[in-house]
Amino acid sequence: MSRRTRLLLKAARCYSEAQAHTEAARCYDLLGWQWSAADAYQRAGDLEHAARTYRQAGHPEQAARCYRLLGRPELAARCWQERGRRLEAAWELLLAGEITAARQLLAGADAIGKGPQQLRLELARALTDRLDGGPAGPLLDLFPRIEARLPSLAARTERRLMLDWAVEAADRVERFDWGARLFRAAYDAPGGADVLNRWRDWATDRLGSAAWLPSEPGSGTDAGRPEGRAAHHVAATTGLPSQPAAEAGTGRAEDRAANRVDATAGQPSEPPASTGTGLARGRTTNHLAPTPRPPLGPPSETDTGPAEGP
Numbered sequence: 001m002s003r004r005t006r007l008l009l010k011a012a013r014c015y016s017e018a019q020a021h022t023e024a025a026r027c028y029d030l031l032g033w034q035w036s037a038a039d040a041y042q043r044a045g046d047l048e049h050a051a052r053t054y055r056q057a058g059h060p061e062q063a064a065r066c067y068r069l070l071g072r073p074e075l076a077a078r079c080w081q082e083r084g085r086r087l088e089a090a091w092e093l094l095l096a097g098e099i100t101a102a103r104q105l106l107a108g109a110d111a112i113g114k115g116p117q118q119l120r121l122e123l124a125r126a127l128t129d130r131l132d133g134g135p136a137g138p139l140l141d142l143f144p145r146i147e148a149r150l151p152s153l154a155a156r157t158e159r160r161l162m163l164d165w166a167v168e169a170a171d172r173v174e175r176f177d178w179g180a181r182l183f184r185a186a187y188d189a190p191g192g193a194d195v196l197n198r199w200r201d202w203a204t205d206r207l208g209s210a211a212w213l214p215s216e217p218g219s220g221t222d223a224g225r226p227e228g229r230a231a232h233h234v235a236a237t238t239g240l241p242s243q244p245a246a247e248a249g250t251g252r253a254e255d256r257a258a259n260r261v262d263a264t265a266g267q268p269s270e271p272p273a274s275t276g277t278g279l280a281r282g283r284t285t286n287h288l289a290p291t292p293r294p295p296l297g298p299p300s301e302t303d304t305g306p307a308e309g310p
Contacts, residue, residue: 150185
């Protein structure tokens with residue numbers, strides 16, 4: 001390591017410790033460490049610089065997220081298109097309400113194989129049709145398939161994308177019961193405990209409470225079936241049915257699952273939604289009305305970043 005590199009690296013670390021992230025980013029820029037520079041720009045709140053640097057470094061997901069936060073969906077989509085990712089580009093436009101442009105991209109996204117990307121393509125098309133005034137049935141029919149597929153996805157990046165897209169779609173049609181079930185499916189996957197913090201944030205935002213979630217990674221197996229409790233919480237806080245049989249075609253499966261768990265454990269079933277009680281027994285929850293859903297972007301942490309160093 002040259003003396004110049006050592007001094008720049010030491011300066012960057014000092015600036016970071018002093019919360020002077022913009023100056024730290026400039027040091028990383030001089031070192032040619034684009035990933036670290038982009039991350040520092042993002043921590044400084046300079047999303048424009050962060051997006052450009054992530055884009056130059058070849059990380060479309062992070063660049064697209066920054067552009068999305070800036071309200072620039074066309075640039076977010078372009079980041080994906082530059083990497084030949086038409087499906088992801090279409091999703092960016094779809095989340096921004098650019099339905100016609102999204103449909104055009106989806107029409108040319110057939111040659112993506114038969115793997116999990118095919119399921120995401122079906123999801124994107126079904127959500128496009130629903131947002132364009134079509135029926136909800138085809139979209140709702142995909143949720144059980146995604147729930148079954150999530151635990152078997154070995155690639156963390158693909159599992160995260162599948163979860164993010166499916167939860168976003170469920171939120172767009174205000175099916176928060178399915179959002180909870182999808183998070184649970186991802187949590188049950190090998191190495192899936194890393195979704196717990198995002199699950200808590202989502203539950204607090206959408207349902208008003210995360211008290212029914214596992215308290216720490218690995219404790220979910222002793223916590224009953226949180227997604228069944230979430231269905232009761234959805235009904236109690238929003239007045240929506242937890243799973244209309246006529247719409248989803250699956251009846252009250254999550255309630256039956258919760259009852260089976262209670263019967264096995266020798267505990268009484270959860271109180272009816274009409275009592276207005278929370279998910280933890282005896283605890284009253286805040287009754288929150290659904291709020292408009294902001295785009296659900298992927299987290300800033302990713303397992304695709306380059307290893308940087310001298």
